[in-house]
Amino acid sequence: MAVITTWNTVYLGQAVSALRAEGIDIPDELLAHVSPLGWEHVGLTGDYLWRPEDVPPLGTFRKLNG
Template sequence: LARAVFFNRLGEIRDRSFEQQRYRASGLNLVTAAIVLWNTVYLERAAHALRGNGHAVDDSLLQYLSPLGWEHINLTGDYLWRSSAKIGAGKFRPLRPLQPA
């Protein structure tokens, strides 16, 4: 995940001063931690939604889920911030509908 976030510099910290290296590494840690938190919250919401829809979710299998995935995150490209799509404090974007297997 950190390599994907840090792709622009090919995964290398090229700043000359130790202080600048530390700032860059701290920023990378912050972004990575935010993605992991986001993924963890939404994985938990997805498990609750599955249970709420009557699907069996084996708790012993949840330990094998990882919040380090990033394929669903746009790390490059355009970011559109629509004012009509604002989500209130403490609210979440809706989960995608369950696709039949």
């Protein structure tokens, strides 16, 4: 669970930064009510196939979906 929470925290931050860069106002007060604990988007069973071309270079992030 800790890894999922960390992943969600990092990518929530990336998403907020991307939206703000587009000029969308996201008040810090609103973010106080956002939790990185959700994990319904994580498949707990099944195969995980990582294609090397989809792995971002070290020190970079995956592209945000949207």
